[in-house]
Amino acid sequence: MAQEIDVELVHVTKRFGDLTAVNDISFQVPRGSFFSILGPSGCGKTTTLKTIAGFEEPDEGDVYIGGERMNNVPPNHRPVNMVFQQLALFPLMTVFDNVAFGLKMARVPKSERKERVERVLEQVGLKGLGDRKPGQLSGGQQQRVAIARCLVLNPTVLLLDEPLGALDLKLREQMKIQLKQLQHQVGTTFIYITHDQSEALVMSDRVAVMNAGRLLQVGAPDELYTNPQDPFVAAFVGENNDIQGTVTGLHGDHVTLDVGPFQIAAPVHPQMTVGSRFHNFIRPEKMVLLPPDTGRTEPTNQVPGLIQDVIFDGAVARAIVELTGGQQVMVLVTRTSDAPLPVRGEAVRVAWEPRDAHCFPLE
Amino acid sequence: MKSLHRSGGPRQKSRIPWDLVIPLIPLLLWLFLLLIFPHLRLLMLSLMKRGQKSLAEGGIFLGNYLKPFQDPDHLFIRVFIRTILFSLINTLLTLAVAYPIAFYVAKVVKGMRKFVLLVLIALPYYISELVRVYAWMNILRETGFLNYLLVDVLHVMSQPVEFLYNTASLFVVFVYSSVLLMLMPIYSSLEGLPDEQLQAAQDLGAGPLATFTHIVFPSSLPGVTAGFILVFMMNVGDYLIPNLIGGKNNLWVTEMIYNRFIVSTNWNLGAAYSLVTLVLTTFVVWLGLRLTGQTLRGVFSEQ
Ligand SMILES: Nc1ncnc2c1ncn2[C@@H]1O[C@H](COP(=O)(O)OP(=O)(O)OP(=O)(O)O)[C@@H](O)[C@H]1O
Ligand SMILES: [Mg+2]
Numbered sequence: 001m002a003q004e005i006d007v008e009l010v011h012v013t014k015r016f017g018d019l020t021a022v023n024d025i026s027f028q029v030p031r032g033s034f035f036s037i038l039g040p041s042g043c044g045k046t047t048t049l050k051t052i053a054g055f056e057e058p059d060e061g062d063v064y065i066g067g068e069r070m071n072n073v074p075p076n077h078r079p080v081n082m083v084f085q086q087l088a089l090f091p092l093m094t095v096f097d098n099v100a101f102g103l104k105m106a107r108v109p110k111s112e113r114k115e116r117v118e119r120v121l122e123q124v125g126l127k128g129l130g131d132r133k134p135g136q137l138s139g140g141q142q143q144r145v146a147i148a149r150c151l152v153l154n155p156t157v158l159l160l161d162e163p164l165g166a167l168d169l170k171l172r173e174q175m176k177i178q179l180k181q182l183q184h185q186v187g188t189t190f191i192y193i194t195h196d197q198s199e200a201l202v203m204s205d206r207v208a209v210m211n212a213g214r215l216l217q218v219g220a221p222d223e224l225y226t227n228p229q230d231p232f233v234a235a236f237v238g239e240n241n242d243i244q245g246t247v248t249g250l251h252g253d254h255v256t257l258d259v260g261p262f263q264i265a266a267p268v269h270p271q272m273t274v275g276s277r278f279h280n281f282i283r284p285e286k287m288v289l290l291p292p293d294t295g296r297t298e299p300t301n302q303v304p305g306l307i308q309d310v311i312f313d314g315a316v317a318r319a320i321v322e323l324t325g326g327q328q329v330m331v332l333v334t335r336t337s338d339a340p341l342p343v344r345g346e347a348v349r350v351a352w353e354p355r356d357a358h359c360f361p362l363e
Numbered sequence: 364m365k366s367l368h369r370s371g372g373p374r375q376k377s378r379i380p381w382d383l384v385i386p387l388i389p390l391l392l393w394l395f396l397l398l399i400f401p402h403l404r405l406l407m408l409s410l411m412k413r414g415q416k417s418l419a420e421g422g423i424f425l426g427n428y429l430k431p432f433q434d435p436d437h438l439f440i441r442v443f444i445r446t447i448l449f450s451l452i453n454t455l456l457t458l459a460v461a462y463p464i465a466f467y468v469a470k471v472v473k474g475m476r477k478f479v480l481l482v483l484i485a486l487p488y489y490i491s492e493l494v495r496v497y498a499w500m501n502i503l504r505e506t507g508f509l510n511y512l513l514v515d516v517l518h519v520m521s522q523p524v525e526f527l528y529n530t531a532s533l534f535v536v537f538v539y540s541s542v543l544l545m546l547m548p549i550y551s552s553l554e555g556l557p558d559e560q561l562q563a564a565q566d567l568g569a570g571p572l573a574t575f576t577h578i579v580f581p582s583s584l585p586g587v588t589a590g591f592i593l594v595f596m597m598n599v600g601d602y603l604i605p606n607l608i609g610g611k612n613n614l615w616v617t618e619m620i621y622n623r624f625i626v627s628t629n630w631n632l633g634a635a636y637s638l639v640t641l642v643l644t645t646f647v648v649w650l651g652l653r654l655t656g657q658t659l660r661g662v663f664s665e666q
Contacts, residue, residue, distance in 0.1 A: 074565070075566050076565050076570055084559045084563055086559050088560050105568035105569045149567065153568070
């Protein structure tokens with residue numbers, strides 16, 4: 001299946017003085033997909049997007065849009081449009097004029113302009129608000145004007161820089177769904193930036209995880225969650241427990257990790273030698289709580305601990321457990337049976353299968 | 364304002380809202396001592412005959428107000444029109460010089476360099492206007508620096524020329540002395556325009572010219588109008604530059620007023636000339652705002 005690629009970055013690097021904001025990044029965005037770039041604040045997301053939009057020229061590497069090399073093509077000649085982190089609506093123009101601006105620049109005749117603006121305003125749910133100034137709209141409405149202003153131009157690719165950042169939690173949840181639906185409806189390729197991993201997981205077909213200017217992993221949300229290729233991805237995408245230790249024994253299909261107060265079994269990593277230090281990540285839902293005195297030998301790893309806290313959340317609860325030696329882990333307790341929830345101060349054993357863990361070398 | 368009044372609630376017994384009045388005292392003093400009082404005095408003077416002691420003594424006399432329009436050769440009217448016209452041209456020239464500088468400092472330069480540039484631009488204005496005008500006289504006169512440069516250094520001319528006392532020199536020095544006043548309001552309105560808006564315009568397909576006409580200029584318009592009014596009023600009311608640089612052929616309305624007051628020591632007539640000038644100039648500004656579809660309130664308040 002030869003998928004068409006709308007945007008491709010090849011070994012792109014961008015420096016600001018001594019700071020390398022974007023460091024040797026390569027990725028491909030398939031046509032019509034919802035592609036997210038996920039990373040903590042300051043990791044270079046906006047800079048990456050601006051090299052695609054043309055506001056920053058890469059110091060090294062190439063940017064392709066629709067198969068054409070875009071280096072040194074000015075922003076007004078690129079078939080992409082950008083929704084800015086600060087929205088950047090034109091405050092002196094009405095909503096209608098804001099949305100019509102791009103069409104006016106493209107010298108679209110007035111009657112067609114009116115028709116297209118009204119259609120897109122309806123699409124984003126702003127029908128009848130065309131005469132207002134941006135200052136007279138709510139945050140969520142302004143945000144939709146910013147999107148409508150780009151969509152009306154039928155861009156090959158729409159770039160969105162944390163457009164939900166300024167909204168409150170409830171509106172954000174709502175807009176998440178709406179954005180995803182809108183993308184389905186118009187079929188435009190979306191490149192979406194966020195530092196909120198749940199936003200990225202909910203909306204995207206593919207997610208690129210960035211940290212400190214580097215691209216760590218690109219994959220479907222499910223893939224990033226179940227098969228992280230990097231300790232940062234493991235820790236940043238979803239909740240995870242990181243139990244670190246030293247390799248003391250290699251046994252073919254598994255290894256022994258000495259954590260200090262206790263020893264555990266862990267999966268094999270090609271770089272493991274006796275004495276090397278490793279991360280060992282286990283998802284909260286892969287851990288179970290057992291009574292302290294049970295004779296069960298399954299799952300393989302069992303570490304005694306004390307319940308510190310139980311965070312109840314309807315169908316599930318999260319237990320914070322302090323393991324022997326003091327490290328805290330989070331365990332997901334699903335309420336399938338009528339078994340009572342653990343209580344604070346209760347002695348338990350935290351158990352998991354070694355193969356459910358992911359190991360990465362410690363720096 | 365309403366909410367402010369209400370907030371004075373607990374101190375009801377004093378009646379006078381001191382928390383509102385006290386901060387206003389400097390403003391009221393300034394308004395009264397420097398604006399209202401002198402102009403009332405001028406108004407009284409202008410309504411009396413020469414030598415009359417008070418309004419009560421001889422009654423109101425309107426003859427002074429007819430004088431400006433009865434000058435031989437319509438001198439006042441011609442001088443007034445020239446003053447207005449030259450001030451307008453000069454204000455436009457100043458705008459043409461100041462706008463690119465304001466744009467460059469506000470939107471192109473970043474960080475420390477911006478600060479240094481602003482200081483450098485403002486620095487000459489720490490010196491008194493008189494000294495700056497003398498400096499220009501020194502440059503432009505027949506034995507001045509410009510002639511030295513053109514005749515002795517570059518040899519483009521064989522004879523020194525008197526650059527002073529003509530309309531061109533008047534404009535050069537006028538523009539020079541007005542630039543800061545035009546630049547500052549434009550700079551501050553451009554400074555408030557986020558770079559993202561320029562990028563957004565460009566992203567939506569606007570080239571540099573379209574970005575300027577649709578985004579940059581409209582958002583700097585309040586600054587342009589403020590600068591325009593300030594410079595225009597300053598130019599009309601200037602005395603030093605027309606007198607020292609403009610020469611005999613460029614009589615300014617202020618010089619006429621000066622002549623009435625000091626040369627012919629007719630204070631009553633001088634007062635009438637001043638007030639007529641004030642009213643006519645205000646009318647010109649009002650007309651200008653009307654013709655460009657603006658309001659004073661829009662210019663001096665946000666947006
Ligand atoms: N014009 C610039 N000049 C100098 N440094 C810059 C410039 N733009 C960005 N940087 C730096 O580059 C790094 C990456 O910035 P960028 O704006 O891409 O981060 P981001 O991932 O978008 O962060 P956020 O989530 O906070 O928006 C930061 O350290 C930032 O300070
Ligand atoms: Mg950013």
